[in-house]
Amino acid sequence: MTERPAQRTPNRQLAALIAEAGFSNAGLARRVDQLGLEHGLDLRYDKTSVTRWLRGQQPRGTTPALIAEVFTRRLGRRLTAQDLGLDACAPVYAGLEFAGSPEEAVDIIGGLWRKDSGSHAELRKIAFTPAGLVVPSRDWLIGRADEKVARTEVPVRIPAQGRPATPRLAVPLDPSRRRAAPAERGPGQKVSGGDLAALRSVGELFRSLDDRYGGGHARQALVRYLEHELEPMLRGTYGEQ
Incomplete structure (x- = not known):
């Protein structure tokens, strides 16, 4: 006998947010398609697609992030794919989150730089769109300036466990060839x-x-x-x- 495919679990998180946003299934599909065009994507979703998502089907590629961005713009708060009960993927708004603290800002820009490095840089696969600046610009306008940006605490570093120390042998060097080793910043x-x-x-x-x-x-x-x-x-x- 052939096994029956596993039954999908209805996506109640997505259903609740659709109701909160006041979207119809067709309206949500249309907004996702429009946002896709802003990012250079030719999507062809319709109300049937949304029905499948509500039944538990997972959209592919960057679509979960696009859906999350549609709700973010509608509801005025940052939502992720996980908030919608969808699988996470590379966000289409990489680097556009408005940080709540200087430390969080460093985390965001550090992640942005890493997305832009290497021959297969993830950042270069994301199309630029001015519309993506709407939410972070609003958050910046209504936000407060940081009262303190100084960093005076040195983080405690915990040594790796179970890693035996390797003894180093002292090798005499020719003084004329000795160079000062560059200090590694940490x-x-x-x-x-x-x-x-x-x-x-x-x-x-x-x-x-x-x-x-x-x-x-x-x-x-x-x-x-x-x-x-x-x-x-x-x-x-x-x-x-």
């Missing part, structure tokens, strides 16, 4: 005036390259600098000034 390290001066110089360099050759010329070099140099600075220790 979380909690104090940011100095020299660090800021170097950051400004690097910024001027990339601005000059952008003016002369366009933004794509040194994009990956800039992303790597931001990820490996600037992000550790932002996670370091520094004062208000």
